[in-house]
Amino acid sequence: MIKKALVALSAFTLISTTLSGCAGGSVDGHDELHFSDGWVRVSEFSDHVDGMTGAFATIENHTDHDVTLVGGSAEIAKMVEVHEVVMMDGEMKMQAKDGGILIKAGESVTLEPGGLHVMLMGLKEAILEGDEVTLTLDFDGYDDQTFTWPAKASLSGDEKYEPKK
Amino acid sequence: MTNFTRRGFLAGASASAGALVGASAGALIAGQQVASAAEVAAQTAVLKRSEKFHGSHQNGIELELQTFTNFVSLEIHADTDRSAMQRWMKLLTDDIERLTAGEPILADAQPQLALGPARLTVTVGFGPSLFKKLGLEAQQPESLSELPAFKVDALREEFSGGDVLLHVSADDPIVLSHAVRSLISDSLAFASVRWTQQGFSNAQGVVPSGVRQRNLMGQVDGTDNPQFGTDDFKNLVWIDEGPEWIRGGTILVLRRIAMQLNTWDKLGRTDKEQVIGRRLDNGAPLGQKNETDPLDLNAVDERGLKVIPNFAHVRRASPTNPKERFFRRPFNYEVGTAADGTPDVGLLWTAYQKNPAEQYIPVQKRLDDFDLLSKWTSPIGSSVWGIAHGVKKGNVLADDLF
Ligand code: HEM
Ligand SMILES: [Cu+2]
Numbered sequence: 001m002i003k004k005a006l007v008a009l010s011a012f013t014l015i016s017t018t019l020s021g022c023a024g025g026s027v028d029g030h031d032e033l034h035f036s037d038g039w040v041r042v043s044e045f046s047d048h049v050d051g052m053t054g055a056f057a058t059i060e061n062h063t064d065h066d067v068t069l070v071g072g073s074a075e076i077a078k079m080v081e082v083h084e085v086v087m088m089d090g091e092m093k094m095q096a097k098d099g100g101i102l103i104k105a106g107e108s109v110t111l112e113p114g115g116l117h118v119m120l121m122g123l124k125e126a127i128l129e130g131d132e133v134t135l136t137l138d139f140d141g142y143d144d145q146t147f148t149w150p151a152k153a154s155l156s157g158d159e160k161y162e163p164k165k
Numbered sequence: 166m167t168n169f170t171r172r173g174f175l176a177g178a179s180a181s182a183g184a185l186v187g188a189s190a191g192a193l194i195a196g197q198q199v200a201s202a203a204e205v206a207a208q209t210a211v212l213k214r215s216e217k218f219h220g221s222h223q224n225g226i227e228l229e230l231q232t233f234t235n236f237v238s239l240e241i242h243a244d245t246d247r248s249a250m251q252r253w254m255k256l257l258t259d260d261i262e263r264l265t266a267g268e269p270i271l272a273d274a275q276p277q278l279a280l281g282p283a284r285l286t287v288t289v290g291f292g293p294s295l296f297k298k299l300g301l302e303a304q305q306p307e308s309l310s311e312l313p314a315f316k317v318d319a320l321r322e323e324f325s326g327g328d329v330l331l332h333v334s335a336d337d338p339i340v341l342s343h344a345v346r347s348l349i350s351d352s353l354a355f356a357s358v359r360w361t362q363q364g365f366s367n368a369q370g371v372v373p374s375g376v377r378q379r380n381l382m383g384q385v386d387g388t389d390n391p392q393f394g395t396d397d398f399k400n401l402v403w404i405d406e407g408p409e410w411i412r413g414g415t416i417l418v419l420r421r422i423a424m425q426l427n428t429w430d431k432l433g434r435t436d437k438e439q440v441i442g443r444r445l446d447n448g449a450p451l452g453q454k455n456e457t458d459p460l461d462l463n464a465v466d467e468r469g470l471k472v473i474p475n476f477a478h479v480r481r482a483s484p485t486n487p488k489e490r491f492f493r494r495p496f497n498y499e500v501g502t503a504a505d506g507t508p509d510v511g512l513l514w515t516a517y518q519k520n521p522a523e524q525y526i527p528v529q530k531r532l533d534d535f536d537l538l539s540k541w542t543s544p545i546g547s548s549v550w551g552i553a554h555g556v557k558k559g560n561v562l563a564d565d566l567f
Contacts, residue, residue, distance in 0.1 A: 037271055039271045039272055041272070042354070056272070113272070128249075128252060128354075129252060129253075129256065129351075129354040129355070130249075130251070130252025130253055130254075130255045130256045130354075131252060132255075150255065150256065150259060150271065152256055152271060152272055152351060153272075153350070153351075153353075153354065154272040154274065155274050156274070
């Protein structure tokens with residue numbers, strides 16, 4: 001089952017896992033989450049104190065149970081949320097994703113600009129290109145994980161933030 | 166025909182303009198045929214080949230020519246300081262690791278263009294101007310300084326100088342284009358593009374492997390070079406003293422040399438061969454059979470005349486002492502053709518060496534004094550780069566410089 005679902009992943013994700021290595025402890029890699037290609041976006045929203053920005057990665061669930069990414073924390077941000085991008089009043093906007101991001105057993109989720117992402121809000125410092133940002137992701141059904149990811153610009157991902165009422 | 170003078174050469178020029186050598190189009194593959202897995206593997210072999218990034222030297226130098234190349238010169242922003250350089254080099258290191266493996270970079274705007282490795286290499290260098298801007302003069306090797314002016318120079322700003330060089334080459338033009346755009350995107354926070362110079366050599370599978378190719382004057386170019394993997398190459402090219410960041414690196418002199426093909430092609434074959442001192446068909450030295458036969462500068466013909474004339478390029482360029490040698494890795498450029506049919510073509514001419522003052526400059530001075538070839542060639546761009554040593558896995562490019 002796991003094999004089948006993973007075949008659907010792009011070659012990019014699979015190959016990159018070997019490049020970026022896997023977070024998590026187990027040696028055989030068959031009962032863990034694999035994280036690859038993690039990064040944090042630099043934009044005009046993140047180059048000042050109190051700004052915000054997104055963090056992105058590909059997460060593969062190699063365990064035998066569903067896992068949910070529910071939130072996180074970072075030294076550099078007052079608040080970390082899990083976001084989705086939705087169409088609102090004819091515009092793409094982002095907002096907190098109720099219930100978090102579900103990663104089913106044997107499947108994978110790609111967090112990317114314009115899609116699901118982790119939002120760092122209330123930045124305590126500007127984030128510059130080439131900086132390294134440390135953040136912790138919190139899961140239901142899995143241990144929390146801490147990463148240090150590079151910060152870099154990308155053209156896509158400028159959706160406005162629409163706080164939930 | 167051996168006692169040419171410069172004037173005799175022009176007067177005796179033959180009227181036939183030879184056909185221009187253009188970049189030949191690749192073979193068409195029938196789109197409809199259903200190929201077996203083995204056939205597909207064979208058809209995409211050029212894409213699958215990869216070059217390593219990590220090592221004691223940067224790649225893209227002691228390496229057989231790739232088919233396509235782009236030299237990108239960047240100028241740092243006024244507020245780019247040493248810590249910004251460190252951040253930039255971190256991004257570039259990660260990018261190059263991924264691109265040479267044939268993968269998209271992080272946050273790639275067009276991951277679908279990372280088709281595969283296609284022997285991509287990226288070589289990073291630093292110009293003399295960078296050290297001044299960053300107050301890093303203490304780290305500037307003595308061997309890295311601006312070149313003196315030469316009489317032949319017709320240099321243009323838009324092809325000369327710069328603070329940081331990204332030299333990117335690959336066997337596929339789309340892979341190359343994607344890599345160059347990716348690297349430039351990740352550089353724009355720190356620098357702007359001063360110029361880019363694109364070039365090409367023979368396609369894969371067209372000439373025997375090596376660093377020789379046909380240049381657009383029709384010559385076999387790159388023959389007389391130090392051999393890869395030898396002590397000779399190491400001793401001529403790889404620096405082993407001075408600041409830490411350049412040990413294991415080298416100095417690159419890049420010259421954009423325009424060719425006047427319309428006047429060149431007025432010469433007949435024999436005249437052309439005399440100008441270089443080598444045969445056009447296979448690149449053999451005049452009087453010899455094979456390309457790799459040694460040059461015999463003392464050989465005379467039955468009339469007692471030198472087989473390789475005094476004005477011949479290979480004679481003028483030959484070392485007068487063992488130090489005056491370097492490694493050349495030549496690419497052609499072709500930018501277009503004017504209304505009257507004059508092509509804008511030439512060489513992206515490179516010399517890699519420990520110290521230009523002892524290696525390239527004496528040879529260039531000798532050619533500056535007299536080299537018949539310069540009647541049909543003129544340097545229109547020039548730059549000098551300190552190429553940092555290679556990157557070990559887990560390290561960052563030039564981490565001991567910034
Ligand atoms: C458009 C300009 C030039 C053209 C078309 C050209 C062409 C050639 C050709 C066809 C050869 C013989 C094959 C080989 O060994 O590669 C050669 C050799 C050589 N060229 Fe050039 N060249 C140019 C500029 C230069 C310049 C500017 C220099 C140095 C300042 C230079 C230095 C040499 C050297 C050192 C050799 C080898 C000589 C030997 O056999 O000892 N060339 N060149
Ligand atoms: Cu968001």
